Amino acid sequence: MTRKLFTLSGAVALIGGLTLAVASFSPGNAAPSAPPAPGANLGSAVSALNRGAAAADTLPAELMALPVAARFESAATPRARKVGESLGRTYWVVPGQRGEVCLVAASGSGETFESAGTCTDRSQLARGGIWFSETTASGDQQVSLLVPDSVTSVRSARGSASVSGNFAVVDVPSTGGAAALTVTDVSGAAYGLDLGNLTSPAGS
Numbered sequence: 001m002t003r004k005l006f007t008l009s010g011a012v013a014l015i016g017g018l019t020l021a022v023a024s025f026s027p028g029n030a031a032p033s034a035p036p037a038p039g040a041n042l043g044s045a046v047s048a049l050n051r052g053a054a055a056a057d058t059l060p061a062e063l064m065a066l067p068v069a070a071r072f073e074s075a076a077t078p079r080a081r082k083v084g085e086s087l088g089r090t091y092w093v094v095p096g097q098r099g100e101v102c103l104v105a106a107s108g109s110g111e112t113f114e115s116a117g118t119c120t121d122r123s124q125l126a127r128g129g130i131w132f133s134e135t136t137a138s139g140d141q142q143v144s145l146l147v148p149d150s151v152t153s154v155r156s157a158r159g160s161a162s163v164s165g166n167f168a169v170v171d172v173p174s175t176g177g178a179a180a181l182t183v184t185d186v187s188g189a190a191y192g193l194d195l196g197n198l199t200s201p202a203g204s
Contacts (some may be wrong), residue, residue, distance in 0.1 A: 040120065044122035045149040046101055048081045048093050048165040055057075056082045059092060060106050062113040068104065071096050071119050080104075083167035086144045087134050093146055099123075103130040129183070129193060133172070138180045140171045143181065143195065165173045 046061050059080050069075040073095040080092040083103075094102040096119045104117035118130055129143040145168050146155060153162050155180075158171040172195065181193040 043150045044095060044101075044126040046125070046146070047149050048083050048167070048179045049079060049095060049155055051081060051165075053079075054082070056090075057092065059094070059104070060109070060113065060115070062109065063104065063106050063115045066115065068102075068115075068117045068119075070104070071100065071102060071117075073097055079164075083146065083165045084144065084169060086132075086169045087136070087142060089132075089134075089144075091132075091146075093166065101125055101130070101146075103132070105132060105144070113172050131195065132146070132197070138170065138171075139174055141174050143172050144168060144169050145181075147183065151183045152186055153184045155182045155184070 003077065006059075045098060057080050059078055063069070064075070064078070069078070072078045078094050080094045082090060083093050084091045088174045089105045089107045089201065091103065091105045094104060096102045099122050101122055102117055102119040102120045106113065106115040108114055111129050117131065118191075120130060125146075125148055129145050129147040129151070131143050133141040136142050140158060143156070146166055147154070147163060147168065149166065151163055153160055154168040154170050155161075156170050156172045161168045161170045170181065177193040181195065183193050184190050
């Protein structure tokens with residue numbers, strides 16, 4: 001299997017069933033069809049990067065051999081921290097160059113190795129989140145989301161999830177139209193997070 005890596009900021013790619021993007025918060029409990037509202041600023045702190053290192057934080061050698069490593073703050077010794085797992089993929093947050101923050105994911109090894117990643121400026125993280133989505137066996141989209149410290153929970157039409165280590169995973173219906181999550185911050189205020197159109201890829 002071909003090794004795959006995606007690096008982008010402020011855009012969406014859909015390859016091999018994995019969608020990744022940067023999205024923006026808007027004040028209020030936005031419905032999927034609601035127009036965008038002026039963005040909120042929820043801060044850009046990512047405390048997961050400040051905890052002590054563990055063996056699970058080590059990025060796969062296959063990933064470090066790919067061009068995305070040049071986007072990291074230190075390609076030689078990246079300060080990555082594992083933030084979660086979803087659908088067989090492991091997720092890490094990595095400080096990027098010039099104030100960026102990166103969310104990367106990987107699965108498999110050797111010939112079955114696959115990876116994905118997206119980096120964005122921390123100022124964008126303050127206005128939204130970095131997320132990946134993948135089609136589940138039920139046909140829903142499972143969204144894996146990196147958010148700033150101020151966000152405590154994420155909710156969709158399928159349910160809700162608490163944020164742990166700046167990371168949450170929640171299922172979102174594949175309706176064929178615009179999709180949105182609701183995130184709650186430490187003060188209890190709710191914000192809409194527009195995910196754009198989440199649909200199952202052809203042939204999945």
